[in-house]
Amino acid sequence: MGLGVWEITSGRISLGGVLAFAAILTYLYAPLQELGQLRVMVSAATTGSERIIELLDAVPPLADAPDARRLARAWGHVRLQSVGFAYPGASRPAVQGFTVDVQQGELLAVTGASGAGKSTIAKLLLRFYDPDFGRIALDGVDIRHLTLESLRSNIALVQQETLMFHGTIRDNIGYGSKTATDQDIVEAAKAADAHEFITALPAGYRTVIGQHGHGLSGGQRQRIAIARAMVANTPVLVLDEPTASLDSHTFDRLLGPLRRLTAGRTTILITHDLRLTANADRVLVLSQGRVVEHGPPGELLAASGPYRELHMLAR
Numbered sequence: 179m180g181l182g183v184w185e186i187t188s189g190r191i192s193l194g195g196v197l198a199f200a201a202i203l204t205y206l207y208a209p210l211q212e213l214g215q216l217r218v219m220v221s222a223a224t225t226g227s228e229r230i231i232e233l234l235d236a237v238p239p240l241a242d243a244p245d246a247r248r249l250a251r252a253w254g255h256v257r258l259q260s261v262g263f264a265y266p267g268a269s270r271p272a273v274q275g276f277t278v279d280v281q282q283g284e285l286l287a288v289t290g291a292s293g294a295g296k297s298t299i300a301k302l303l304l305r306f307y308d309p310d311f312g313r314i315a316l317d318g319v320d321i322r323h324l325t326l327e328s329l330r331s332n333i334a335l336v337q338q339e340t341l342m343f344h345g346t347i348r349d350n351i352g353y354g355s356k357t358a359t360d361q362d363i364v365e366a367a368k369a370a371d372a373h374e375f376i377t378a379l380p381a382g383y384r385t386v387i388g389q390h391g392h393g394l395s396g397g398q399r400q401r402i403a404i405a406r407a408m409v410a411n412t413p414v415l416v417l418d419e420p421t422a423s424l425d426s427h428t429f430d431r432l433l434g435p436l437r438r439l440t441a442g443r444t445t446i447l448i449t450h451d452l453r454l455t456a457n458a459d460r461v462l463v464l465s466q467g468r469v470v471e472h473g474p475p476g477e478l479l480a481a482s483g484p485y486r487e488l489h490m491l492a493r
């Protein structure tokens with residue numbers, strides 16, 4: 179995969195930093211947004227077609243440690259141990275004393291009120307920031323000792339707003355894999371319930387979509403994002419509000435694809451939506467950066483704690 183034009187539209191970032199970021203991006207399957215203070219336009223020339231990814235408010239990348247090692251395919255055990263983190267300049271921590279063990283293949287839902295620190299967990303796990311205290315380990319290795327590229331090639335991120343790039347639907351789905359065949363793409367699209375609407379388009383998988391997926395509905399974009407994550411085939415998934423702002427019919431249509439995507443993968447599902455948490459192996463309720471309750475959803479619902487309270491509020 180070759181790299182093309184790199185353009186910084188504003189902010190202070192070194193060329194080395196941009197190139198390091200570029201290297202990371204070529205392995206990141208998920209278009210990224212919402213990450214900090216700089217605005218970066220990235221254009222990566224790949225397999226003959228030029229893709230533009232706009233990173234709004236991107237933070238400068240964290241550098242690899244000099245002795246960082248490459249992790250091939252992880253087994254998928256994730257551990258956050260006494261993790262504490264405050265955003266630069268913030269008066270109080272976003273996450274405090276956060277400990278959780280996510281077993282291989284487990285589906286852990288993280289819920290809680292707005293601002294509780296849920297998305298911060300995702301940013302720390304993907305190393306957009308390093309914790310101020312504690313450690314995060316993948317398969318027992320502190321993620322600060324892994325190369326960013328190998329860390330992020332083991333973790334797929336599906337967000338509320340999936341940023342598409344200008345290109346064909348096929349290329350948008352295949353973004354996370356350098357080796358995906360047409361058959362892989364179609365199988366992933368079928369599993370994501372996207373095949374039917376794609377083949378109904380005049381140019382099918384060759385349909386060119388705009389940078390923001392114009393012409394596709396929110397639910398269709400999310401099904402493409404799910405197909406993309408399937409093709410990326412990572413052992414760990416982070417789903418950050420994957421169903422937010424979808425109507426209930428569209429929500430229902432995503433449940434099957436999400437179930438197929440998460441099967442057998444270690445999944446951290448960040449959501450306000452308590453209908454999604456009901457399918458988790460365990461739920462963790464955050465409040466003001468702290469875990470205030472955790473356990474299987476059925477048990478938490480039977481208890482009269484914060485999870486039940488959230489259910490009452492959502493009625």
Ligand SMILES: Nc1ncnc2c1ncn2[C@@H]1O[C@H](COP(=O)(O)OP(=O)(O)OP(=O)(O)O)[C@@H](O)[C@H]1O
Nearest residue numbers: 214265266268272291292293294295296297298299
């Ligand atoms: N880039 C940032 N800089 C400074 N503070 C931030 C930044 N991002 C989040 N915060 C703050 O950190 C805290 C935790 O935010 P976070 O986004 O993790 O919460 P959340 O539970 O995911 O909220 P929501 O459900 O609204 O997405 C909040 O107080 C938030 O205002």
